[in-house]
Amino acid sequence: MNLRFVEAFYWVASLKSISRAAEKLYLTQSAMSSRIATLEEELGILLLDRRDKQFKLTVAGARFLVYAQKLLELQREVKAEMGSGQAMAMSMRIGAIESVLHSWLIPWLEKLRADYPALELELTVETTPILIDQIQRGTLDLVFAVLPASGEGVRTQALPPMDMAFVGHPDLHKKRNYRLDQLAGMELLTFQKGSQPHVTLLDLFRQHRMEPKKVHAISSISAMVQLVQGGFGVAMLPRAAVERLTGFTRLKLLTCDARLQSLPINASYRTDPSSRTVETVVQSAIAFAGGRNNEPKKRPKVNP
Template identity: 85%
Template sequence: MNLRFVEAFYWVASLKSISRAADKLYLTQSAMSSRIATLEEELGVLLLDRRDKQFKLTGAGVRFLMYAEKLLELQREVKAEMGSGEAMAVSMRIGAIESVLHSWLIPWLESLRTEHPGLELELTVETTPILVDQIQRGTLDLVFAVLPASADGVRNQALPTMDMVFVGNPQLHTKRSYKLSELASMELLTFQKGSQPHVTLLDLFRQHQMEPKKVHAISSISAMVQLVQGGFGVALLPRAAVERLTGFAPLRPLSCDVKLQSLPIHASYRTDPATKTVETVVRSAMRFAQQQGHAPKRRPSKAISGKPVTSKKSMM
């Protein structure tokens, strides 16, 4: 029995789609269909119910899925036993929100490349809803987003939360500390409507029975940074991202008289019985994020000066 055909069936069943499984394994749909048909011929049973447009496994398909997972796990164990010293060589598709990108993602990827030089990465930076949809559909292997994903074969791991901070222009915002009522009179910048920072910011003012002057929804950290530089308003950003921007943009974290809700971060990933690569990468990310969270924080300077940051896109 060809284990590549078994793997093809496993992903078709897990992702509930021949086309998505084909994308996962870098095959054409016709090649994927051919592998499933050959496997069915060898087993002497139909694994997919093709009578309905909606994806469905036959009774035999449901039973064989359990065997397929065991076969792929056994293959992984054999490879590990017979070639345990080999470097990990596999392609991984990783997605992240821009808050993670601007905080610890890049140094972590650099560290990961050192630990596993055979690892080939595909990186996507998107909003949480898009990333959750992509991990559920199987177009990404691992995502770092605000919300956990919910789907068969997807696991979630909570990572350290991110402290949020108001950020202003050091030439315009010179006070040692600001009251929430003072910030309410300014034009505020936060992530797109419906995002966790946007919702919690509005809730914060409601809880204190205040109405902010304006809340601009900006789906890009680089755009918010440049708007703050231009004196457009005050932005709500992850503190770690602001610290990473040191030396690139004139920014000043603003002390506030109320506590801001932290940004939750979750790692969502698809399990693969044929390899433990994803689990290894998730453990690496978890360790790195925890180290960043426990590392001594630099005291923010009054001004962060330098050249403006440019970034293709952002998100929350």
């Protein structure tokens, strides 16, 4: 039995789509359909119910899916046991929100490449809803987003949340400390409407019975930073991203008397019975992000 054909069936069944499975395995749809048809011919049974436009496994297909997973797991164990000790080949499709990109993602990827020189990477930067849709569809292997993804074959692990902070221009925002009512009188910038930072910022003012002057919804951290530099207003951003960006541009973390809610980060990924690559990468990310989270916090620069 050709295990490549078994793998093809496993991903078709897991992703509930021949086209998505073909994209996952870098095959054409016709090649994927051919592999499934050949496997069915060898087994002497139909694995897919083709009578309906809606994807459905036959009873035999559902039974064989259990064996397909076991076969792929056994293949993985044999390769690990009989391997030559060569560097593990790693091909990963990773997605992340901008907050992760501008904080620890780049140094983590540099460490990952140093640990696994055979790493081949596809990186996507998108909003949480898009990333969740892509991991559920199987077009990404691993995503770092605010919300956890769900679905068959998808697992999630929580990473350390990100502290949020107000950031301004050092020449315009010179006070040592700011009260929330003072910030309410300024033009504020945060992420797109409906996002966790946008919602929690508005809730913060409601809890203190305040109405902010203006809250601008900006989907890009780079755009927010440029607007702050241009004197447009004060942005609410992840502290780690601001500390990293201060190496490239002039920003000032503003001390405020109100506590901001942290930004949750979740690593969602698809399990693969034929490889431990994704789990290895996830554990690397958790260790790296956790280590950075335990580093002493930098004190914000204070202008008199």
